[in-house]
Every structure is written in C-alpha cells, then in structure tokens.
Amino acid sequence: MKKIIYSKFGGPEVLQIADLPIPAVRETNVLIKVKAVSINPLDWKIRNGEMKLMSGSKFPRGIGIDFSGIVEQTGSSVTQYQKGNEVFGILNVFKGEALAEYIVATEKEIAIKPQNISFEQAAAIPVVGSAALQIFNTLVEVKKGSEILINGASGGIGMFATQIAKMKGAIVTTVAGDSGIKAVKDWGADFVVNYRNEDVLNGNKQYDVVIDLSGKMPYTKAKKIMKRSSAYVHTAPGPKEILSSFFINLFSNKKYKLLMLKPAPEYLTALSGYAENGMAIVASKVYPFHSFKKAYTEVPDGKFIGKAVITIDGLV
Ligand SMILES: NC(=O)c1ccc[n+]([C@@H]2O[C@H](COP(=O)([O-])OP(=O)(O)OC[C@H]3O[C@@H](n4cnc5c(N)ncnc54)[C@H](OP(=O)(O)O)[C@@H]3O)[C@@H](O)[C@H]2O)c1
Incomplete structure (x- = not known):
C-alpha cells in the first residue's frame, strides 16, 4: 500500500511516498481503508521538528492525525465495528500516520461516520x-x-x-x-x-x-x-x-x-451528533493524494475556510 512518510525533520520536501505492507491487525485493532485525511497545523509543526519534546525523533514516521474511511477487517476482541462500517477518527496526536491507503486504529479512536456528510467533511472533524x-x-x-x-x-x-x-x-x-x-x-x-x-x-x-x-x-x-x-x-x-x-x-x-488536546471517544460521539443535527462542517480545499506536497506547502499559508483535506480516492 502507499503511505506518506518522512525520514528527517523539515519542510514539505521531506515527505515521500513509500510502498509498504498493509499494517497487521492485532486483537484490538480495526483495519481501515482510508478515504480522506485532513491537514492540521500540528502535522507540519511535528514534521518541522518544532514539537520534538512530545513527538520524539524516531524515523521514518508518517503524517496525518484525523481520517475517515471504511472498516476492512477487525481484530478478535473488537465488538463495536464490522467490515463495511463507515468511520472517522483520530490517531495518537504525536504519532499520526493517517495519510496512507490503510491504517489500524483502536475502537476508542473511531466513531461511525454521520451519514449526512461526506468522507472529506468527516475527516475534517476530529482534531x-x-x-x-x-x-x-x-x-x-x-x-x-x-x-x-x-x-x-x-x-x-x-x-x-x-x-x-x-x-x-x-x-x-x-x-x-x-x-x-x-x-x-x-x-x-x-x-x-x-x-x-x-x-x-x-x-x-x-x-x-x-x-x-x-x-x-x-x-x-x-x-x-x-x-x-x-x-x-x-x-x-x-x-x-x-x-x-x-x-x-x-x-x-x-x-x-x-490547550493540550486529549482526544476522547465522547468527543467523537458528540461531534457526530452535531454533524447529524446540521452543524456546518466545511472542508473548503480538497487535494488529491498525489498532490500531498502541494497541500502541505499551501495550507500553512492559510486563507482557506474550515479545513483542508487530502482524499485517497483514485490513488492507484
Ligand atoms: N495544543 C493542542 O493540543 C492543539 C490541538 C489542535 C490545534 N492546536 C493549535 O491551535 C491553533 C489553531 O488551530 P486551527 O486548526 O484552528 O488552525 P487554522 O485552521 O490554521 O486557523 C488559524 C486561523 O488564524 C487566522 N489568523 C491568521 N492570522 C491572523 C491574525 N493576525 N489575526 C487573527 N486571525 C488570524 C487564520 O486566518 P487566515 O486564513 O485569514 O490566515 C485562520 O483562520 C494552531 O496553532 C494549532 O496548532 C493545538
């Protein structure tokens, strides 16, 4: 599968596409085929090396904290999700590696995607x-x-x-x-x-x-x-x-x-409810996967509304 990784701190130029095996699904894991990933200031602050104290300096590492997608497989102890569920969620803030064709998450990191919004909008919500x-x-x-x-x-x-x-x-x-x-x-x-x-x-x-x-x-x-x-x-x-x-x-x-973000499943549930009740969720910029460097170059300059999102559709 394709995944965006980097092997040293720096600007968008350090990002590269890697061909890697689909992650192994452990007992408590949900394997998700990713549809969209949103871009957060935290992504580039971590990638620039501004947050080494919290993120550590281990390489190679991935990028992307929040995502939406479809459940592909579940581990033996997973009870709340099954293959085919449309979900959205948030990975560990400092170890995010959502910008990939497949990711694994735990049940606590995901929620069912509200049906009335797109995958791009859902990926714009969590962080x-x-x-x-x-x-x-x-x-x-x-x-x-x-x-x-x-x-x-x-x-x-x-x-x-x-x-x-x-x-x-x-x-x-x-x-x-x-x-x-x-x-x-x-x-x-x-x-x-x-x-x-x-x-x-x-x-x-x-x-x-x-x-x-x-x-x-x-x-x-x-x-x-x-x-x-x-x-x-x-x-x-x-x-x-x-x-x-x-x-x-x-x-x-x-x-x-x-603010020191501590993601919680209750937040995802509440946000899902807001979306279902018509809260505006704006993903005003959507980049295709292959434009990941352009996305991480343009988005830090601001001037877009709500969130910018990278879609994984049409990748291969
Ligand atoms: N501590 C944590 O745990 C945590 C978690 C999440 C996020 N954050 C941080 O929270 C901050 C906000 O996140 P975000 O995702 O909302 O960022 P964002 O989407 O980039 O929004 C920042 C906003 O600031 C506006 N802005 C720029 N210059 C301004 C000025 N001079 N006066 C007033 N507004 C100005 C931008 O408007 P323009 O588009 O016009 O430039 C933009 O709307 C970021 O620093 C992020 O890293 C921290």
Whole structure:
C-alpha cells in the first residue's frame, strides 16, 4: 500500500511516498481503508521538528492525525465495528500516520461516520472539533450571555468553537481575514472584526473569554480586552507559556488556560451528533493524494475556510 512518510525533520520536501505492507491487525485493532485525511497545523509543526519534546525523533514516521474511511477487517476482541462500517477518527496526536491507503486504529479512536456528510467533511472533524469541545468542557465556562472573542475563527477550531459557543447562548465576536468573513457570519458570529483593517485590541469591548487560534494574540496583549474575572485560551503552548500560565493563575483573576488536546471517544460521539443535527462542517480545499506536497506547502499559508483535506480516492 502507499503511505506518506518522512525520514528527517523539515519542510514539505521531506515527505515521500513509500510502498509498504498493509499494517497487521492485532486483537484490538480495526483495519481501515482510508478515504480522506485532513491537514492540521500540528502535522507540519511535528514534521518541522518544532514539537520534538512530545513527538520524539524516531524515523521514518508518517503524517496525518484525523481520517475517515471504511472498516476492512477487525481484530478478535473488537465488538463495536464490522467490515463495511463507515468511520472517522483520530490517531495518537504525536504519532499520526493517517495519510496512507490503510491504517489500524483502536475502537476508542473511531466513531461511525454521520451519514449526512461526506468522507472529506468527516475527516475534517476530529482534531479541531475535539479541541473546541475540550476548550468548552474543561478550560472555560461559556453560558448564555457570555461575551466571547474567537481570534482566528475561520479555520478549523474556529469553525467548531464559533458554532458551539452560539449553541451555548454566548455573544460571539470573531476575528477573521477577508476570505473568512462570510463563513464566520454563516456559523453564527454576532460580531466580526476583519484583522486586515481593524485591531480588536483597540476596541473598547471587554470579554469573559478570549480564545486565540491565530498564535498572534498572546495573553499579555489579550488581558487588555478581558473582563476583571475572565479566561484566555492559548492553543500552541510551549515551556514559556506553561511557566507563565502557572504564575499568572496564582495571582490574577484573568486566567491563562492552555490547550493540550486529549482526544476522547465522547468527543467523537458528540461531534457526530452535531454533524447529524446540521452543524456546518466545511472542508473548503480538497487535494488529491498525489498532490500531498502541494497541500502541505499551501495550507500553512492559510486563507482557506474550515479545513483542508487530502482524499485517497483514485490513488492507484
Ligand atoms: N495544543 C493542542 O493540543 C492543539 C490541538 C489542535 C490545534 N492546536 C493549535 O491551535 C491553533 C489553531 O488551530 P486551527 O486548526 O484552528 O488552525 P487554522 O485552521 O490554521 O486557523 C488559524 C486561523 O488564524 C487566522 N489568523 C491568521 N492570522 C491572523 C491574525 N493576525 N489575526 C487573527 N486571525 C488570524 C487564520 O486566518 P487566515 O486564513 O485569514 O490566515 C485562520 O483562520 C494552531 O496553532 C494549532 O496548532 C493545538
């Protein structure tokens, strides 16, 4: 089978196609014929070597964390799935190797794909949808009337965070660029700031919750627009943010929260329900498998809505 691998850290040029055996199916495994894989910032941060502490430096390694596909075979102890089930799921964040014709996953890593969405849409859900749910379930409290700012709302996490915050009754202000304005309005944003011609930090509104998805609004800046008792979420924490958040949280009522994604089967189930109930799931860019280098070159430049996905159809 074909699989994308790399043997040293670097840019998209280190990615190559390998011909490898279909993975062996252990007792607890589900073998999945992959249909689509979405692209996450985590993919290129790991590939660039920016996350060595967490990812380790073992090579060769694969790329791709979330996927959709069809169950091909199940291990002897698998009870919830059978051949032919359409599924979607999330592999170990730091060992993702979903960009392949076949992968093995455990039952906890997958859920049945909602029937009303495509394989491309399903592959767009797991990482960013789980991240958004984890933010609202474990990091911040958002209720009816809460004022929330989502900075970088037209991308993956923003797509889910905007819609989930609206479902909770929050008043949602989103920051997006020219290309994202229409999408964030479609997802329910009450107010939209275009970062190209306005700096949300210069506004006089104060928020209960600020979520930065752009990596461009650190806590030190965000606190200016946070209410006296409020919370900020940073989504790309390193040692510096971990240390600062620890001390800030000891002394300030403007809490500094860090997202460290812990995928959970309940998140996949909840996200599946949202999709079935009509939540917008936008995979605005779909690349064919053979364009994997182009995909990993273009996507980090942004300016696409929701998620970008690589489809495995038509591979061979
Ligand atoms: N810690 C964890 O466990 C974890 C898990 C998942 C994701 N993450 C991280 O979370 C972050 C967001 O993930 P994502 O998948 O949502 O990324 P994404 O899809 O790339 O979205 C980022 C958004 O930021 C916007 N942006 C760029 N410059 C901006 C600016 N100056 N002001 C406001 N917005 C701006 C982009 O808009 P344009 O398209 O206009 O550029 C884009 O919509 C990433 O850093 C990712 O690595 C962390």
